[in-house]
Amino acid sequence: MPIILIFGSERDNQLYVSVKERAIMKTMSTAFFARIISTACLILTPAFASAQVLITPLSVDSSAPVEQALQENKGYASTSIEGQGSKLRLTYQASEPVTIYMVPLSAEEHFVPTDFLMLTLPATDGGSAEIDLTVSPGWTPKTTKWLLHLMTKTEDTNAGFSAVEFLPASTFTIMNTAFWHFFKQEPYTPSSYHALRGYRVLSRDVTMIIGFLVLLASILTIIFAKKGTKLMALVIVLFTFQALYGLRFGFDLLRFSSEHLTGYANGMYDEAGSVYQIAPSLRSLVVQDKKSEAETTVFVCRSGTNYKEKILRYFSYPIRISSDASLTASADYALVMNSRDWNVQTVSENGVNKQFLQCADLKLEATQIATFPDGSILFSLVR
């Protein structure tokens, strides 16, 4: 059963707000600077009644997680809401946690993939959640239309929203948000080597804003600098702007370095995931099974891009790594990696339990060998 969105009448909403208002304001004043209630905590907390939770959503770097979530969750609904405010208060009930991906839309109904927010509403018999919208770099103090994707694990979820309210942003909130937007990290993805998204503050391109200032400063320098020093003054002014931007980006380079080192040490290097653990595991297996690397084939069961497959191929060469279904007949191993369409079935044949890996339309007799931190699973195939 899909999620049913129920909105009460405007009068009901007003009444609801006025009854709760003082309690909410009090909650906000004490919790305002103690911001975050992590979504993990919310998931662990079972149903709560008539309480309010403050949610600081996670910022999502691209639309890929959204697409993946859409594939994985059985219950789904989408809607759009429009309003002006830094927080969104949802009054709702839900029999199980509801995952929401939401993104601000431009006037032309477009969205920027790095503007997505992800949050999970806890199950409740009746309560409300306030979502901090300013986390999205696309947030703006102006009236904005938001696209919401709502998902649940099961199809028979009962959920409804009785009130949707945008809470106005104070001047301090706007200024604070602009400050933190400027220091939001540049997204690092496999496509970053081709182009960088850049910094946005209150949905505005920072480069263009500062670029305009650069041109203005240049004109003023040329006009007001002393004769004979105009050129050097101009060079110094331009260098100053370039250096400040360079320092800002340099700060992100250090953040990338720290994150990637930590991720790699934990077996999860950015979007390559656990490829760097899978490759040596494959090689060890080949040696253990007394095979030749050049004559070993690993079938990759995946959905979406072939990015991880290509990285794994490089680190495993000359072991043949391929998602080509025609190779399964000769494949020695199978690797489930970022796949949304797979499962393992146990079938009893002549009193013997056999395991079968189902990957899309393929069915391969397989034995699970290893799992990796990014969720990849390695199977040995029975030929």
Add this chain to the structure above:
Amino acid sequence: MMQSFLPFLQIFLILLIEGTALALLLLPISTMSLAIALGLPLSALTNVLLVFLYTVTGVPLTLISITMGHLAILGALILLIYLRPQFLMDLERPVKEPKKRLSTVQKSIIIASLLIIVMNAGYSFVHAILLPTVQYDSATNWTMRSEISFVDHHIAFDADESRGMAKPQYPFLFHALQITANQGQERWLDTAANGILYLLSIATFGAVFLMIRKLHDSVHSVATLATIISIPLLGLHLAQGYGDLNLLQYFLLSLCCLGMWIESTHARRHRWLMLSGIFVAASVWTKSEGSVFGLLPWLLTVSLICGRNKQTWKEAIPAIIVTFALSVPWPIFAWLQGLSLTPHSSDTMLQLHLEGVKEALIGLFGRGSFGLTWYALMVLVPVFLYGGWKHHPAVKRPQLPLLLWGSVMFLEFLFIYLATPNVRFLLNAESFYRQMMIPAAMLILACSLCIKPKAEKHL
């Protein structure tokens, strides 16, 4: 770890000594530090020529063949130095800059520049040395092809992607260097592959710093280096793995040498031009773009510098001949092998694509790939040209032709992306940005060289 490090160190030292010996024979006058800094960039070229020779003669790429080849080159160079010491460069003792009180502005420039360089250097070290390859194209066109070639013992020219390799039409200076750096390893070592490129970057930027310092001073030099490295997309590429960075590095070296040639009054000043041409030839061996965006604009720039001066043309012609002689084998080989001479087969279908104009403007002046770079260049380049025309005392007029290279390259790229099917790589944010960082860096360097220093230097 030592088991892997020692063979790498041995190969690196052979390349470094070989390249330094070559630099000592090619430079007219220099410090040892510049000769050493130019060592690896030069030996990367001799390395690809050696690997090319082995490729056409069918000699397998093994530890023995590559090491012996380089030792033979080194031996020949040492013999030449021994027999003809007069060919050696004049050794220039490092001149200690007179201790002068730095102004607050100069101190601020130094601090900001060093911070930018340190941040970028730190990121580069972490991603090139401590972390493995993670970039998509690196695991296909670039380092993957090097690995396959290493295992095969010859350069791979796979026409399909069954082994994971793409773009057989790419020249292979990048790949040859990685293959050589892995000799002596039991199996392909990603760290060695990225490590040698990391060292190449250090050498290149070090050489650029030293050459600018010869023309100006340390403050000017470090500020120029920081300005170039502060181009955000360039900083990201310091993690290595893509040939665009190596192409850019060779262009910068070539441009610097052109600047030295213009300024030099030494009897053997023509050697700066020769070096410039050699680095352009190296760029032709690095990426297909090296010929159209390197060799061609270089020729135009040299022609502009020579003008109607017969004496200058006398210096230029041998350098042009040598440059062509070093460059031409690759396109001839590619043509004979039936490989495309351009990165993409549809590169020569001409048609105006106005839908790309808005995206190009947003890309250059918005988002994050270039930061404020193109705003600054949009102001500076016309100002320098105007200043040169008006004989402004702060503009070094003889260096102004250096602006031509970056400008021509910029226009060429715009043409490629707005007048051919390559517009798709602009609209889907692929190669446009990383190619445009090259003219950006070149124009920054050219502007820097066009600034007249307070104290004239004699080279």
